[in-house]
Amino acid sequence: VKERQKTVYDIAHKAGVSAATVSRVLNQSSKVSSRTRERVLAIMRDSGFRPNRNARSLVRGGSGQICFLLSNRDVAHSFHSRILKGVEDFCKRQHQQVIFTSFDYPADSEPAPESLPLIVRESSGVEGVLLAGTNYPAFVKSIEHLKIPYVLFGNNLVSGSLALPRNAHAVCFDEQGGAASATQFLIELGHRQILFVGDLSKVWYRRRFEGYRTVMAERGLPVACADIQDEPDCFQLGERALPVMVREWPGTTAVLTQDDETACGILSGLRKLRIRVPEDISVVGYDDIAEVHYLSPALTTVRVPKEQIGSTMAEHLFRVIEGGVRRQPPVIATEIIIRESCARPRPA
Amino acid sequence: VKERQKTVYDIAHKAGVSAATVSRVLNQSSKVSSRTRERVLAIMRDSGFRPNRNARSLVRGGSGQICFLLSNRDVAHSFHSRILKGVEDFCKRQHQQVIFTSFDYPADSEPAPESLPLIVRESSGVEGVLLAGTNYPAFVKSIEHLKIPYVLFGNNLVSGSLALPRNAHAVCFDEQGGAASATQFLIELGHRQILFVGDLSKVWYRRRFEGYRTVMAERGLPVACADIQDEPDCFQLGERALPVMVREWPGTTAVLTQDDETACGILSGLRKLRIRVPEDISVVGYDDIAEVHYLSPALTTVRVPKEQIGSTMAEHLFRVIEGGVRRQPPVIATEIIIRESCARPRPA
DNA sequence: CTGAAAGCGCTTACAG
DNA sequence: CTGAAAGCGCTTACAG
Numbered sequence: 116v117k118e119r120q121k122t123v124y125d126i127a128h129k130a131g132v133s134a135a136t137v138s139r140v141l142n143q144s145s146k147v148s149s150r151t152r153e154r155v156l157a158i159m160r161d162s163g164f165r166p167n168r169n170a171r172s173l174v175r176g177g178s179g180q181i182c183f184l185l186s187n188r189d190v191a192h193s194f195h196s197r198i199l200k201g202v203e204d205f206c207k208r209q210h211q212q213v214i215f216t217s218f219d220y221p222a223d224s225e226p227a228p229e230s231l232p233l234i235v236r237e238s239s240g241v242e243g244v245l246l247a248g249t250n251y252p253a254f255v256k257s258i259e260h261l262k263i264p265y266v267l268f269g270n271n272l273v274s275g276s277l278a279l280p281r282n283a284h285a286v287c288f289d290e291q292g293g294a295a296s297a298t299q300f301l302i303e304l305g306h307r308q309i310l311f312v313g314d315l316s317k318v319w320y321r322r323r324f325e326g327y328r329t330v331m332a333e334r335g336l337p338v339a340c341a342d343i344q345d346e347p348d349c350f351q352l353g354e355r356a357l358p359v360m361v362r363e364w365p366g367t368t369a370v371l372t373q374d375d376e377t378a379c380g381i382l383s384g385l386r387k388l389r390i391r392v393p394e395d396i397s398v399v400g401y402d403d404i405a406e407v408h409y410l411s412p413a414l415t416t417v418r419v420p421k422e423q424i425g426s427t428m429a430e431h432l433f434r435v436i437e438g439g440v441r442r443q444p445p446v447i448a449t450e451i452i453i454r455e456s457c458a459r460p461r462p463a
Numbered sequence: 464v465k466e467r468q469k470t471v472y473d474i475a476h477k478a479g480v481s482a483a484t485v486s487r488v489l490n491q492s493s494k495v496s497s498r499t500r501e502r503v504l505a506i507m508r509d510s511g512f513r514p515n516r517n518a519r520s521l522v523r524g525g526s527g528q529i530c531f532l533l534s535n536r537d538v539a540h541s542f543h544s545r546i547l548k549g550v551e552d553f554c555k556r557q558h559q560q561v562i563f564t565s566f567d568y569p570a571d572s573e574p575a576p577e578s579l580p581l582i583v584r585e586s587s588g589v590e591g592v593l594l595a596g597t598n599y600p601a602f603v604k605s606i607e608h609l610k611i612p613y614v615l616f617g618n619n620l621v622s623g624s625l626a627l628p629r630n631a632h633a634v635c636f637d638e639q640g641g642a643a644s645a646t647q648f649l650i651e652l653g654h655r656q657i658l659f660v661g662d663l664s665k666v667w668y669r670r671r672f673e674g675y676r677t678v679m680a681e682r683g684l685p686v687a688c689a690d691i692q693d694e695p696d697c698f699q700l701g702e703r704a705l706p707v708m709v710r711e712w713p714g715t716t717a718v719l720t721q722d723d724e725t726a727c728g729i730l731s732g733l734r735k736l737r738i739r740v741p742e743d744i745s746v747v748g749y750d751d752i753a754e755v756h757y758l759s760p761a762l763t764t765v766r767v768p769k770e771q772i773g774s775t776m777a778e779h780l781f782r783v784i785e786g787g788v789r790r791q792p793p794v795i796a797t798e799i800i801i802r803e804s805c806a807r808p809r810p811a
Numbered sequence: 812c813t814g815a816a817a818g819c820g821c822t823t824a825c826a827g
Numbered sequence: 828c829t830g831a832a833a834g835c836g837c838t839t840a841c842a843g
Contacts, residue, residue, distance in 0.1 A: 120586045122836055133814045138838055146812055160576075163610065165586035169521040170836035174819050178517060183563070189548060191753065191770075196544040200537065203565055212582050215531070215563035217551055228508075234560050238468045238513035239820095262511065350757055379757035386759045405539065406754045409698055409727035411734045422539075470820055481830045486822055494828055518820035522835050587836095 121164045129162070130155045141166055172239065180212040181432060182234055182241040187219050188248035188271075193405045194421060198247055198268065201425020209433060214241060217248075222273065225253040228260070235263060243432045252279055259283070264435040266428050266444070270319055284435055286428045286444045290319060293417035293449030294326025297371055297399045300415075300451050302334060305459045306369040306397065311340045312356040312381065313373030320373040323401060327371055339364045349373070353380020357388065368396060368460035375400035375407045378414055382456075393458035403452055412455035423447055469512045477510070478503045489514055520587065528560040529780060530582055530589040535567050536596035536619075541753045542769060546595055546616065549773020557781060562589060565596075570621065573601040576608070583611060591780045600627050607631070612783040614776050614792070618667055632783055634776045634792045638667060641765035641797030642674025645719055645747045648763075648799050650682060653807045654717040654745065659688045660704040660729065661721030668721040671749060675719055687712045697721070701728020705736065716744060716808035723748035723755045726762055730804075741806035751800055760803035767797055 123137040130137070132151060139147045140155045147155075158164075172178040183202055190196050199215065206213050216232050234240045235258070243264035246255065249271040258265050259280045269285030279285075301309050311327045313320040324340060331338045341359045346352040353372065360367055372378040378400035385392055392398055392412055400407060400416035407414045424447055431444040471485040478485070480499060487495045488503045495503075506512075520526040531550055538544050547563065554561050564580050582588045583606070591612035594603065597619040606613050607628045617633030627633075649657050659675045661668040672688060679686045689707045694700040701720065708715055720726040726748035733740055740746055740760055748755060748764035755762045772795055779792040 120836095123838095124836080134836090135814060135816095135838080136812090139813085142838080148812060151812080163608070165584060165609065167521070167836050168582075168585035168588035169517050169526060170819090171585070171838080172819095173515070173517040173521055173821085173836085174838045176819075180562070190538075190551070191541055191545040191548045193539055193541055193544070193753070196541070196547075197539040199544075199563070200539045200565075203538070203563065207565075210581075213563050214528070215547070215551065215561050217548075217555075233558075234516075236513060237516035237519070240516035260511070261513070376754075376757065379754070383757065383759045404754070405541070406724075406727070406752070409724065409731065410758065411731045468820095471822095472820080482820090483822080483830060483832095484828090487829085490822080496828060499828085515820050518835090519822080520835095521820085521837085522822045524835075 120167070121162050122167070126155065126158055126162065126164055129158050176239065177242055178212075178239055179210065180214050180241045181206065181429070182214045182216055182232075182244040184232065184235065184244050184246055184248075185215070185217045186246065186248035186250050186254065188217075190215070190217065194402060194419075195247060197405075197421035198425040198428070201422030201427075202245060202429045203425075204422070205426040205429040209429075211242070211433075220251075220254060223251040223253045226257050228257065231257065231261070235261060243436050245428050245432060247428075249273065255279055255283060264432060266432040266435060268424065268428065270322075273318060284431055284440065284443060286424055286431060286447065288419055288424055288447035289449050290322045291326035291329075293401065293419070293451070294323040294371065295330045296449075296451050297401070297417050298327045298330040300453070301369045301371065301397060301399065301457065302330070302336070304369075304397070304457060307336055307460075308339070308364065308366045309336070309369045309371055310360055310364050310367045311338075311371050311373075312353065312360075312377060313340070313342065314344050314346065314352065315340070315342045316344045323373055339367070349376035350380040350383070353377040353382075354384040356381060357384040361388075369399070369457070370396065371399045371401075373401060375402045375404045375414065375416055378416070378456075379407075379410065382410065382414075393456050395461065397457035397460070399451075399457060408454055410456075415454045415457045416452055418450050418452045420447055420449070468515070469510050470515070474503065474506055474510065474512055477506050524587065525590055526560075526587055527558065528562050528589045529554065529777070530562045530564055530580075530592040532580065532583065532592050532594055532596075533563070533565045534594065534596035534598050534602065536565075538563070538565065542750060542767075543595060545753075545769035546773040546776070549770030549775075550593060550777045551773075552770070553774040553777040557777075559590070559781075568599075568602060571599040571601045574605050576605065579605060579609070583609060591784050593776050593780060595776075597621065603627060603631060612780060614780040614783060616772065616776060618670075621666060632779055632788065632791060634772055634779060634795065636767055636772055636795035637797050638670040639674035639677075641749065641767070641799070642671040642719065643678045644797075644799050645749070645765050646675045646678040648801070649717045649719065649745060649747065649805065650678070650684070652717075652745070652805060655684055655808075656687070656712065656714045657684070657717045657719055658708055658712050658715045659686075659719050659721075660701065660708075660725060661688070661690065662692050662694065662700065663688070663690045664692045665721075671721055687715070697724035698728040698731070701725040701730075702732040704729060705732040709736075717747070717805070718744065719747050719749075721749060723750045723752045723762065723764055726764070726804075727755070727758065730758065730762075741804050743809065745805035745808070747799075747805060756802060758804075763802045763805045764800055765797050766800045768795055771795055 269287035403418040615633040617635035751766040
């Protein structure tokens, strides 16, 4: 027994004014006498009036919503939910709503327009879209065709043969720099034989490897990489790296990993081999995902400021929406977080 | 230089048909000759036509969106983001969009209607709302006043003096049962002196304690609880519990914790005291948050099916929206996940 | 300060 | 199968 929603006309009628006046009090317009305003307000309260959002958005030409479109990834992964949080916090201040949508698509075949999420396909559904998660250029291109403002999370773009649209805006964090400073840190601690563990078939991990490689090369130190591919589970990848390390680089005193999960795998494997961390070997992670400092020993890692990535994406999107942004958004800095998993190498 | 969006009239004009016909092809209506359909479709494609969502929603009387309203909690906490994921997955199948909104409010003072999130305050903004996170009856009441369909995540409701509205729908998981089976499990392993570590000032943890207490009492075993309050960080809480345990219950052979983070704190503290897990003492967590099986030893814990909670909430909400649900949704079962942190107690 | 009227961009009976 | 017209519930110049 659902009763019809009240409209501005219902309120106007009861208050003995016009719908225009009701609309004016709804929109805080100053040109309403306080007497009528109070009366209208009281009637709205009593009758439980709720303005129709679709009608408002229609006449205003906008919905005040942006879309957080998470591609090919799980929100339950804290890396992405923290980005979402950053977006939401920023949008709250801008009085914008965030629509959350996940979308999985096959790599690099330009999706048919009708396969794109309805909310971005339709006009005035959202003011703009944030392309989060892992994306491919072909998809970005088809978003581009929609002529809707968008900002991309740049680090997880898998660049294929297709280039990104010229005017694409991407927020990136300094992936290479983070790996470089982690390497620096280990070297300053006295390490010389530092092993990188990761899957170089992934662009993002390769970028981390490059940060490591560059610093090692500069210092004239040996570059060593356990490149383990086709292992979707990073924890497993870490465990699998250990025998490789023992066999090929037995003198390793420190391990720099592609990410925290891999580091967890390494830690677990090391523990089984009764190799102590950090006494016998130092380990550094990457990402600073939650719970990683609950490990014992707590993991030294590279912090990626995920919420800042989110808020920067949102901020930049609003700029794009306002129109006329030329510049790319700033690159987000990373920093090393020193906890318990690293120490000076044992004297030989 | 933003060009005006095309409307159905623009398309109709170019195609030499009426707007009604354009609308019909847009809505897959069967009563359009395939010749006109093709022509209209082609023109829509060429001109990059995107139907206006607000206009559609206005005339249809609904937006096809529901709101995931996360109260007083962080999405970055995987417990909640997994619930969100469950919601999203379910909604995708129902062709509903999910609006994500977080909302913090003070405990138990009924919020003024105008302080409620705009998206739920307005009519036709969302079809219904999912009250996730931690909530208080006064807030639920003010949502109730909106006369909008809603479903509550029941376990984290802090029941104060106010009762919940009679017809409130809540999805709950079996918190007590999970603790009971964990206790059962430890007893079967041979443990007799089992300590519960938690903060009994929180209803949800007290429920877990009750599960433990009931089973212990049934078996005639001693109930022991390190009740540590006013410690917001559960990891710290776990660490702080250790001296208490050593002092008051030195014979403890197994610890049942209020949640996984607390268990991490216990594990870390135990390690510092050189007490081995599970050889010297067994530890059980609760929640089965991500990454917890990356610990060494991997944590035995009670799994809370978070995504299932989300999908059940969404499913039930759609029922409420359709109208005429009498029954409460099913209680979600928990299960114990056995990993490496428990063993038989050492012979005395 | 207030009202009558037009318009936002669709959809949907109603006729034909 | 197709079109003319009314209507969804607001907002906003335009007059007064």
